[in-house]
Amino acid sequence: KFGYNEKYIAYLFKKEIGISPSKYIVSVRIEAAKRLLLEQPTMLQKDVAQKVGFSDPLYISRVFRDFVGMSPSRFVKSKTAK
Numbered sequence: 001k002f003g004y005n006e007k008y009i010a011y012l013f014k015k016e017i018g019i020s021p022s023k024y025i026v027s028v029r030i031e032a033a034k035r036l037l038l039e040q041p042t043m044l045q046k047d048v049a050q051k052v053g054f055s056d057p058l059y060i061s062r063v064f065r066d067f068v069g070m071s072p073s074r075f076v077k078s079k080t081a082k
Contacts, residue, residue, distance in 0.1 A: 013050050030067045033060065034075065041076045048072065 004012075013021045032052040036043060046057040054060040064072050 020026070026063060027067065029060075030064055033064060037072055037076050038079055041080055045072055066071065 003009060010021050012072070013024070017024060019027070023032055029052045033048050036048050036051060049055070049057040049060040052060070061072060064075070070078065
């Protein structure tokens, strides 16, 4: 519609925000998952994954660990133990 291709828009996004659009979306999803886990610590991981836009609960666990530095269950334990 505006005459720009997808790669150029991704380039501009990364230049302005500092990360790629896909990493930005993942980080938003992980932040939403963190909020859900803190609000509802007994929610199943597969339900959290589905609510924040991940189709695979094992994948969200791996991505969560990469972003947060711990598994979702450990994150909940560390926040609820205080």
